[in-house]
Amino acid sequence: MDEKENFKEKNEICSRTLKTGSRTYFFDARETRAGDYYLTITESKKNFTETGEIIYKKHKIYLYKEDFSKFQNILDDMIRFIINEKGREVISERHQKDFKNHSFHHQEMKEKRISDSKKFTNVNFEDL
Template identity: 65%
Template structure:
């Protein structure tokens, strides 16, 4: 059996959230004992100097015994952010058409 098949054979349910250059995968998987757990994967696309795409991935494994605490802490944290900073995204760097601005400093002094 291939490594890919081993890793994906136990997937039961998947949801995908595309968010700009990032994609989030919510995968319900099955343990060898037949129980379910959740993996949350963040995949971010990068382009090398040669223009070739690669993906940086980060994964969280979340088991049933931690669901309630995780859910409460996630809600507390997101509520805090929204209450402190509102729902609008502050950084324009999140815009897909964002271009870095270059600033020049002019001086009246002659060199």
């Protein structure tokens, strides 16, 4: 076994996998040459070519210990924001049979508000 292969084996410390439909997330603790640890997060998404061949697109984030706290704070803030704004229910065409396109739904609501506003009489405070 050469030095590069030996380092690669030693480099992989701990791994966890999260499979979610067409995506798989890999969380890997790895070791630097100096002996410290860092985290890689890889998203692998299954796609198909025009010929039907399966391909996997991968995106990777390298996260080092000096950034853990700031990264975790921002990630926690963003998750809280999304849950507070939209709740935990998944809203998507893929997950809901009665899903309406977001922009189409907003246009319908805007038209309804305009229609409803025409039902009221404009009154100026100066008129009272």
